[in-house]
Amino acid sequence: MSTLTLAKALNDGLRAAMEDDPKVLIMGEDVGKLGGVFRVTDGLYKDFGDSRVIDTPLAESGIIGTAIGLALRGYRPVCEIQFDGFVFPAADQIITQLAKMPLRSLGKLRLPVVVRIPCGGGIGAVEHHSESPEAYFTHTAGLRVVACSNPADAYHMIQQAIRCEDPVIFFEPKRRYWDKAVVDKAAEALPMHRGVVARPGTDVTVLAYGPMVKTCLEAATAAAEEGRSLEVVDLRSLSPLDTDLIFESVRKTGRCVVAHEAPVNSGLGAEIAARVTEACFYNLEAPVLRAGGFSTPYPPSRLEDDYLPDLDRVLDAVDRTFAF
Amino acid sequence: MSTLTLAKALNDGLRAAMEDDPKVLIMGEDVGKLGGVFRVTDGLYKDFGDSRVIDTPLAESGIIGTAIGLALRGYRPVCEIQFDGFVFPAADQIITQLAKMPLRSLGKLRLPVVVRIPCGGGIGAVEHHSESPEAYFTHTAGLRVVACSNPADAYHMIQQAIRCEDPVIFFEPKRRYWDKAVVDKAAEALPMHRGVVARPGTDVTVLAYGPMVKTCLEAATAAAEEGRSLEVVDLRSLSPLDTDLIFESVRKTGRCVVAHEAPVNSGLGAEIAARVTEACFYNLEAPVLRAGGFSTPYPPSRLEDDYLPDLDRVLDAVDRTFAF
Amino acid sequence: MTVDASRGAEAPPELVQLLTPEGERVEHPAYDIDLSPEEIRALYRDLVLVRRVDMEAVALQRQGELGIWASLLGQEAAQIGSGRALTDADMAFPTYREHGVAWCRGVDPVNLLGLFRGVNHGGWDPADHNFHLYTIVIGSQTLHAVGYAMGIQRDGADAASIVYFGDGATSQGDVNEAFIWASVFNAPVVFFCQNNQWAISEPLEKQSKIPLYRRASGFGFPGVRVDGNDVFACLAVTRQALKNAREGQGPTLIEAFTYRMGAHTTSDDPTRYRVATELEAWKLKDPIERVKAYMFKSQIGDQDFFDAVDAEAADLGRDVRKRCLEMPDPAPLEIFEHVYVEPNAMLAEERDQYAAYLATFEGGE
Amino acid sequence: MTVDASRGAEAPPELVQLLTPEGERVEHPAYDIDLSPEEIRALYRDLVLVRRVDMEAVALQRQGELGIWASLLGQEAAQIGSGRALTDADMAFPTYREHGVAWCRGVDPVNLLGLFRGVNHGGWDPADHNFHLYTIVIGSQTLHAVGYAMGIQRDGADAASIVYFGDGATSQGDVNEAFIWASVFNAPVVFFCQNNQWAISEPLEKQSKIPLYRRASGFGFPGVRVDGNDVFACLAVTRQALKNAREGQGPTLIEAFTYRMGAHTTSDDPTRYRVATELEAWKLKDPIERVKAYMFKSQIGDQDFFDAVDAEAADLGRDVRKRCLEMPDPAPLEIFEHVYVEPNAMLAEERDQYAAYLATFEGGE
Numbered sequence A, B: 001m002s003t004l005t006l007a008k009a010l011n012d013g014l015r016a017a018m019e020d021d022p023k024v025l026i027m028g029e030d031v032g033k034l035g036g037v038f039r040v041t042d043g044l045y046k047d048f049g050d051s052r053v054i055d056t057p058l059a060e061s062g063i064i065g066t067a068i069g070l071a072l073r074g075y076r077p078v079c080e081i082q083f084d085g086f087v088f089p090a091a092d093q094i095i096t097q098l099a100k101m102p103l104r105s106l107g108k109l110r111l112p113v114v115v116r117i118p119c120g121g122g123i124g125a126v127e128h129h130s131e132s133p134e135a136y137f138t139h140t141a142g143l144r145v146v147a148c149s150n151p152a153d154a155y156h157m158i159q160q161a162i163r164c165e166d167p168v169i170f171f172e173p174k175r176r177y178w179d180k181a182v183v184d185k186a187a188e189a190l191p192m193h194r195g196v197v198a199r200p201g202t203d204v205t206v207l208a209y210g211p212m213v214k215t216c217l218e219a220a221t222a223a224a225e226e227g228r229s230l231e232v233v234d235l236r237s238l239s240p241l242d243t244d245l246i247f248e249s250v251r252k253t254g255r256c257v258v259a260h261e262a263p264v265n266s267g268l269g270a271e272i273a274a275r276v277t278e279a280c281f282y283n284l285e286a287p288v289l290r291a292g293g294f295s296t297p298y299p300p301s302r303l304e305d306d307y308l309p310d311l312d313r314v315l316d317a318v319d320r321t322f323a324f
Numbered sequence C, D: 001m002t003v004d005a006s007r008g009a010e011a012p013p014e015l016v017q018l019l020t021p022e023g024e025r026v027e028h029p030a031y032d033i034d035l036s037p038e039e040i041r042a043l044y045r046d047l048v049l050v051r052r053v054d055m056e057a058v059a060l061q062r063q064g065e066l067g068i069w070a071s072l073l074g075q076e077a078a079q080i081g082s083g084r085a086l087t088d089a090d091m092a093f094p095t096y097r098e099h100g101v102a103w104c105r106g107v108d109p110v111n112l113l114g115l116f117r118g119v120n121h122g123g124w125d126p127a128d129h130n131f132h133l134y135t136i137v138i139g140s141q142t143l144h145a146v147g148y149a150m151g152i153q154r155d156g157a158d159a160a161s162i163v164y165f166g167d168g169a170t171s172q173g174d175v176n177e178a179f180i181w182a183s184v185f186n187a188p189v190v191f192f193c194q195n196n197q198w199a200i201s202e203p204l205e206k207q208s209k210i211p212l213y214r215r216a217s218g219f220g221f222p223g224v225r226v227d228g229n230d231v232f233a234c235l236a237v238t239r240q241a242l243k244n245a246r247e248g249q250g251p252t253l254i255e256a257f258t259y260r261m262g263a264h265t266t267s268d269d270p271t272r273y274r275v276a277t278e279l280e281a282w283k284l285k286d287p288i289e290r291v292k293a294y295m296f297k298s299q300i301g302d303q304d305f306f307d308a309v310d311a312e313a314a315d316l317g318r319d320v321r322k323r324c325l326e327m328p329d330p331a332p333l334e335i336f337e338h339v340y341v342e343p344n345a346m347l348a349e350e351r352d353q354y355a356a357y358l359a360t361f362e363g364g365e
């Protein structure tokens, strides 16, 4: 048992994966000597050398494209995209190549590539450094998409993602990188695609992932003081969704709010709302409501506290589900 | 009044726009002498010359990136992406530049760029030639996204898109390119972001756009024979949605099915379902159901009749809404 | 053959040619090749057979048996020459037009047809042939080849990768990123660009103002232009480039100067954008005729040999046709297969729902 | 100044330098410049003032007034030299570090701070200054500049565009596509690459094995390397390239060889990846000191002049600081402004809902 920041837990997880399997490689911009701009790969270059920790030229399409080639040769590349907003130059390699190649080969090719994306806002950054592009990838069949919310999950899930035979888009909540928690490295980990009830409750189900889990837990604490019991589910897996867990919770509570930082319009919350409504139609006392980023580009940082759904906005959505 | 194929209606619309405004340019691969692989730009090169109809190097990011530059200089470029599956190399220029630059300039810059994307399947093509990537763009704030379904709309909407001061992603249903209809060029056109009731009905609202409108109209005819009245709404605008029209229809019928070719998972149908459910919660007799492409990459063409939601699958979804 | 001369980026070599269109063997200071009569006969046979497969595929498309076909007509020498330069350990990354390379790698031609018939997206196991799947998204495979070569480097293997792409592809960002990666990591990769003068309707001038092989110099590695209709030269130049790659000398860009004799694909109509005289001029440079002329002259092949190859080609054509028609359509539920290697609950549910839906039609319709 | 010599891609000129680090004026066969004492004093003033603005911004960041800052320290000559080469009609496309160019274009330095303070994404009207917004996504602005230049071409205007980018940016597909477009369309654009030796923690070797200016030769247009710490040389070389562009001779790539004296941004810690001696060596090549030495020697500036400039710089620093702190925070509902030019019903609804939500707190909290 050790107390780790989320960033350090990822670092330890990467190290463990590299020790376990010599085919695991780290690739990206500044992942070497610098250890990544968030230090998630800190020390790996020193210990594993430049043939396993590769500082690449500055081009995201190149990073994913060459990672695919390395995977075809039997390697397991873990690519870092420096910030969420910089994944788009790699969109073609991710969407038309990484996601589809295994199918295209009738299953003969496997692409165990992990694409790590520090995501989300709340750190006072300039534009393109605070985005939440998960819906682009959940809409892309062939990818698995997960998001960790705490150090323990970070440690275990990154290793599961690396062991997974399919490509995994791995979201890391950058404003939680420095959050600390106890990590039991020896504990048996939950399967990667299972969600978890982060806080049980009875009145309304609040679904969240990544950075919003903490916000929703705080909302639950505040709500409890006013006598309302929120069940907070940490989705962990965004594609596939752990629908069993989600439906079970909503069937129990009869109300549901989904929270994410990404713009509401065509966001992942929509998919969850549609599925929950279909599966739990007779259980729902109110429509599934969404507390999300506005359907605008991410604003300048002095406005991000308004843009990001906070405790109050989550509670407002909860309140509104009781108005039905 | 003339009878035109959808492709020819677009061609006439482009020509009219070019005649109206010398700043309108056509750019893309093979749009010049060849007139585009679907002949949508046929004859324009001959009549307007290579300074207004530009055969570009083979690179989609370059097409959109230089179109942005041309727009900054006061031009109104209409870019052709040869097939849906080839838009992804341009994802970065579309998502991080085209969509965001006006906001980034506090409104000082305008980017009246149209990105034409022939979309959808049903033409027996090889992979990457039959996709429906609209949800990637409806999730991208700053873009307007529309889809035409018939020659008359094609003629008018392409001109509206070109006149629009915001960037517009313009989807063209490639399997309907050769469908003919009477086009009244002098008629006053519906605003670009308004949907239309393509066939009135009373029992269930069927929402569709692009290539699926025709399929849904056929489904409505078939359903009518069995005594069930479908109201088919042609959305036309995918972002923003004409929610007034949609909600009005669903409030009347109490049931709703959304049909699109794109994969269901995180597709546009989810957004519509979420909004309809929230706005029409007490009117709904059943959850909004989706008839869409499966959540897989587009299959080889011998399987596309299974993959694409057809009349039967739409009616099956309709039936299921009556099972609630 | 001196390595230096072939790699001098500063003073680019002229077009490398070892066999003229008239079938004369000529010398080149940097490249030469010593082929036995048997090897030459084998190359001739390759050229004829892949042209025959291609012809059959075009016919199958005309008859509605394929959705589309991308013909290699005119590019046989570039593909056979480079394809035969590969060792078993080398890995090839094709576009959608490398039927000749596929042939060299031992891929059953019928397997190539699957993609164009629409029964699958690629019917062979890349690992069985060290021949990757066809790639349709222009240029994206160049990065895969470089990554693969970086893997070869890490394995310390005696191998290289080769990647095929067209003149049009050189404009894609990915291809240029691949050049950068290959150069920076000194990756054992050969970039084999078939400049067939056209990217659908766009002539080379729309992609580059200078000869394509010179692009490499801007990235710090050698480029060479070879007569792409000369199978001997293509073989010699590719062999050398692969050798250099394997020996740690890094990448080479080969521009095979050739011509797309047919339409871009069977859906295309080249009369809309190019003049017939161009085609006529290139007919005189046919990659097969010149080998035949040379073989006749040097008595490496007699009429019996040529007749035998023609007969073999006819048989092959018939066989390919027959087996193409026999190719079974995939079953509907195969839509859901192979999307993921590991189980995916959400997709399994979709699959089950569709299976149940299909079942409602059973006995019906 | 002969045009040909400066454009010969075949035999690339050596580093163009007109003023040595010691402040000696030297000749270059292809480039020269004739500056009046007044012009030299003006350049010196520019250099000092932009360094002062930069210093102030770093301090503001340290004090929490800016979220981050990307310092131009060490790159003043490259930016002032190139920036002063522009005419009013020319259009400049910057990265996030071109504070010196912005200065030349008449952008109020305080406006630059808005982005880094987080009050907006860019606070000036590009049309007012022919200076585009800062672009953070590496390399993407190069295509905008080329497209803009294609517009200039169509307008028949006597102008060119110039685009700034770093050494790291040269690896992006977009930048290479921009080279292709510019070459194919012969666009009046100047590619101004500030090779400051580092892309965050990655040294140039991670992006290219050969000098960057040579990249252009692979695309068929001239490349030239200039001493990026020599404001005279930067001015001369850029002026010539812009002139060539305006006169229909197409693009030029200028590699300004310089050094990032500070951290990548205020968030960066360069001690993790580079050695102090490197910095010390570059200090001797300071872009301001050499001009000062030259001015002293040639009596173009005396102590009074230098003191006056310093005083002006101090005032400017104070003024920038004061007005930075005065910059108002945007109002919450501005989130919804300017996303679209034309009305958007769905977004208007979101806005109204949020406005109503905010109203519930009024009087409260």
Ligand SMILES: Cc1ncc(C[n+]2csc(CCOP(=O)(O)OP(=O)(O)O)c2C)c(N)n1
Binding pocket: B029, B058, B060, B082, B086, B089, C097, C136, C137, C138, C165, C166, C167, C168, C169, C170, C196, C198, C199, C200, C260, C264
């Ligand atoms: C990214 C992308 N954009 C557009 C296309 C459509 N397309 C298919 S082939 C082709 C031309 C390719 O030309 P070239 O690279 O010269 O190869 P060739 O077909 O001549 O062998 C185009 C534009 C595509 N397949 N991928």
Ligand SMILES: Cc1ncc(C[n+]2csc(CCOP(=O)(O)OP(=O)(O)O)c2C)c(N)n1
Binding pocket: A029, A058, A060, A082, A086, A089, D097, D136, D137, D138, D165, D166, D167, D168, D169, D170, D196, D198, D199, D200, D260, D264
């Ligand atoms: C597409 C993209 N990828 C990554 C980044 C993160 N990033 C910001 S600056 C930088 C290094 C840029 O180096 P260079 O081009 O040399 O410019 P410099 O900062 O040295 O002026 C990186 C990787 C980015 N902004 N955009």
Ligand SMILES: [Mg+2]
Binding pocket: C166, C167, C168, C194, C195, C196, C197, C198, C199, C200
């Ligand atoms: Mg070609």
Ligand SMILES: [Mg+2]
Binding pocket: D166, D167, D168, D194, D195, D196, D197, D198, D199, D200
């Ligand atoms: Mg740099």
